[in-house]
Amino acid sequence: MGHRLGKLLTPYFFVAPNTLIFGIFVLLPMVYGLIYSFYRGNFISGLQQFVGLENYRKLLHDQAFLSSLLHTLVYVFLVVLLVVALSLALALALRATSLGTSLARIGFYLPVILSPVVVGVAWRWMFSSDLGVINALLSSLGQSPVPWLTDINWARAVVILASVWSMAGFYMVIFIGGLNTIPAELYQAAEVDGANPRQQFWQITLPLLAPTTLLVTILATINAFKAFEIILVLTNGGPGDATRLLVQNIYLTAFEGANPTYASAQSVVLFAILMLLTLVQMRVSRER
Amino acid sequence: MTTANQKRRWGRILRDGVVIGLAILFLVPVIWVVLSSFKPSAELYVLPPTLLPKEPTLANYQSALTVGNFATYTWNSFFVATMSTLIALLTNSMAAFALAKYRFVGREGLFLLTLATIMIPLQVIMVPIFLVLRNMGLTDSLWGIIIPPAATPTGVFLLRQYMLSIPDEILESARMDGASEWGIYWRIILPLSVPALATLAIFSFTWRWNDFIWPFIVISSEQKATLQLALARLVGQFGVDWSTLLAATVITLLPMLIVFLLLQRYFLSNLTAGSVKG
Numbered sequence: 001m002g003h004r005l006g007k008l009l010t011p012y013f014f015v016a017p018n019t020l021i022f023g024i025f026v027l028l029p030m031v032y033g034l035i036y037s038f039y040r041g042n043f044i045s046g047l048q049q050f051v052g053l054e055n056y057r058k059l060l061h062d063q064a065f066l067s068s069l070l071h072t073l074v075y076v077f078l079v080v081l082l083v084v085a086l087s088l089a090l091a092l093a094l095r096a097t098s099l100g101t102s103l104a105r106i107g108f109y110l111p112v113i114l115s116p117v118v119v120g121v122a123w124r125w126m127f128s129s130d131l132g133v134i135n136a137l138l139s140s141l142g143q144s145p146v147p148w149l150t151d152i153n154w155a156r157a158v159v160i161l162a163s164v165w166s167m168a169g170f171y172m173v174i175f176i177g178g179l180n181t182i183p184a185e186l187y188q189a190a191e192v193d194g195a196n197p198r199q200q201f202w203q204i205t206l207p208l209l210a211p212t213t214l215l216v217t218i219l220a221t222i223n224a225f226k227a228f229e230i231i232l233v234l235t236n237g238g239p240g241d242a243t244r245l246l247v248q249n250i251y252l253t254a255f256e257g258a259n260p261t262y263a264s265a266q267s268v269v270l271f272a273i274l275m276l277l278t279l280v281q282m283r284v285s286r287e288r
Numbered sequence: 289m290t291t292a293n294q295k296r297r298w299g300r301i302l303r304d305g306v307v308i309g310l311a312i313l314f315l316v317p318v319i320w321v322v323l324s325s326f327k328p329s330a331e332l333y334v335l336p337p338t339l340l341p342k343e344p345t346l347a348n349y350q351s352a353l354t355v356g357n358f359a360t361y362t363w364n365s366f367f368v369a370t371m372s373t374l375i376a377l378l379t380n381s382m383a384a385f386a387l388a389k390y391r392f393v394g395r396e397g398l399f400l401l402t403l404a405t406i407m408i409p410l411q412v413i414m415v416p417i418f419l420v421l422r423n424m425g426l427t428d429s430l431w432g433i434i435i436p437p438a439a440t441p442t443g444v445f446l447l448r449q450y451m452l453s454i455p456d457e458i459l460e461s462a463r464m465d466g467a468s469e470w471g472i473y474w475r476i477i478l479p480l481s482v483p484a485l486a487t488l489a490i491f492s493f494t495w496r497w498n499d500f501i502w503p504f505i506v507i508s509s510e511q512k513a514t515l516q517l518a519l520a521r522l523v524g525q526f527g528v529d530w531s532t533l534l535a536a537t538v539i540t541l542l543p544m545l546i547v548f549l550l551l552q553r554y555f556l557s558n559l560t561a562g563s564v565k566g
Contacts, residue, residue: 010469014386015398018379018439025436026405029416036416043419093307100304106552107311110318113548113555115498117516118541121523121533122317125324131530133320133337140336165317173556226411229500233523247411254415255505263415271412278407 033271036264043258055265065266067241068249075156075245076224079163083220084213086168091175092205105176109169116166120233123162124149152242155235159243162230167223171216178212179205211284218281222274246270318541325349325538329531348535356532358539360511361518365540368434368514369496375438376492377485384447385473389459399448406441410501418505428509433502437495443488450484451477490547490554497544515540 037055041047059065090108094101111119126132127148135145148154182205190200206213228247231237237244237252244252250270254263312319324332325348327341352358386392387399410417417436418427426432454477462472478485503517513521519540522533548555 011386011390011392014382014473018383018444019398021379021435021439022405025417025420026408026413029413029420030408032416032419033413098300098304100308104307104311105556107315109556110315110548113494113544114541115500115516117500117520118537121519121537122321124523125321125530125534126317131332136336226409228411233520236524251414260415267412267415274409274412275407
């Protein structure tokens, strides 16, 4: 009898440690976060009063939140556009296998394995207004230096470029995988029919690559919405709040503004956006 | 015919040269940090800067490791990444074994839950997780950044897929010979899963080494900072001390660079593990 019971419990014993960690550190906080968002409270005395949807209503008129949302949307749009274009171009240039393309793939992938903090430091070192190598080059060409990280628009541009730089190699690999599934016979047939490379790209490569392009677009969008660390190091959200995105605004609201419940409402909004994108992604991958 | 072949060969060599050149250009931000880190601090302020250090020195590294305390941060990062990876290997493989090789009530639900947690990024739960860790007394403790991220859903998924390919007959005959269930897991399943475990180990170590948000929320005292956290704090100060900062940056990126260059095949081909960051 004891033996049978033991056998019945064996699988639960094996899943227990992992499930426990999941439960305590992922699911529990998720549920807590949702509950907090309907309350008023702080870090010292905890939840104080149930306020229903008040936190969410407040969001609609909160200048800091709305501008960080707007900045995030613009940032995501531009980053995704550039990432898709660059990683596709890299994949097309490096799809053939040779020593040169293999080495180049390693080079273009390398930024992906760097931590976001390192990426931020490296770009800040290049674009620093007084010590940066970019401004040194400009002044040796007789141009006046540019306030890269202190001018609103330049800071936004540098933040976007650094993000694209750190992500492109990853999606390049996915695109190369997609390109490898296109049968070579199609290109041979097209060549026999006299199609030039440009026609082959528009008529064969792009249409057959559409599922991969969609997947890359969604994955890059999800990742861009989560952006935080590179920007924290590069501009700390500045100048002013010009490069402050959603995640940083959540962090500031919770920890500097000492308003964890209001920050939780913002987290729920971010989660809803990510959830929606993930559901689209699952739909897409199932159809592939 | 030969001239056409020759032409194609030269074309290929030209293309290889161009793409390698572009890749080097792409890496300028990293290369520039590495080269600058060997310049004496006075040379960093000389305009126009030279590409190579005129008087290469290791002084910046020395001051980063001693004055800047980066030896401590490096040890903390190593400790965190190694311990978290070991815990992930153990707990993920146990869960994967049960999900792949047993039938039990709640298996499907648990598997779906595992997949669903991939959708919950840390960015979304950083406020409540701070409170959970604080209630458990795990804030400002290295264990607070070791244990929580160890239950990587990606790892469970990867290992389960791999273990499904191990034939059930092996387990059955071991049971006939009187092996315990733990013995089957420890002596049969784990050794057979080494390729998948190695993949997970590489990715887990990379994720944990590069983690920033975890230590950013959890760690407050200076002695317990990881490299990423210390680096971000250093760059946030007024009047950034670039000579120390640059050397510290190279110290931070070097282990990842070595891992990547030795094992680049895993990164450039293994999309099942790489497609989702854990």
